[in-house]
Amino acid sequence: EAGVAQSPRYKIIEKRQSVAFWCNPISGHATLYWYQQILGQGPKLLIQFQNNGVVDDSQLPKDRFSAERLKGVDSTLKIQPAKLEDSAVYLCASSLNVAGATNTGELFFGEGSRLTVL
């Protein structure tokens, strides 16, 4: 079974530039998550989708971050304009069960996209 695919694995940009990350979840998984992990910290949930609808985006800095999940499959996370503090690993995860259920079961994570903002 193919895992969660993310690209690019690494990206270096200058502040005020824009960047986009792509995620392809495991086939059939209803729920998709984007997490931000700053070095030395645990992952922080940015946004949670169920199919192509947003379940939770309370921690997403909406002035610069945006995310979409067209057709309920692939997802894109964009940052525009980037700041130095956005340097982090951006992790995508998916789960089979429906968000809002008492138990979404196991989350499967991708390897992440490492962003460096200079």
Added chain:
Amino acid sequence: DAKTTQPNSMESNEEEPVHLPCNHSTISGTDYIHWYRQLPSQGPEYVIHGLTSNVNNRMASLAIAEDRKSSTLILHRATLRDAAVYYCIPQIYNQGGKLIFGQGTELSVKP
């Protein structure tokens, strides 16, 4: 949100059992307890989860206190490959079942 408390770091010897504790005194009765681990330069990996009774799988065992205010992840025989950061995470039922990671416990395994 339910908060968790885990030791920052723990050490273990190879082939010995490891007990990783977690306090989650503010958890609600419908919040599942998840454990994930993260090896260096990799995304988090699911280990185990449970609600009330103890759970076992091929990776580990999860012992949940009767009052559900704490739980313990048990690795029966630690290997060098088990060196990772282990996260104890309540799954918040009334917030869409989201998983909020804390700082975790960094486990080192000595040969």
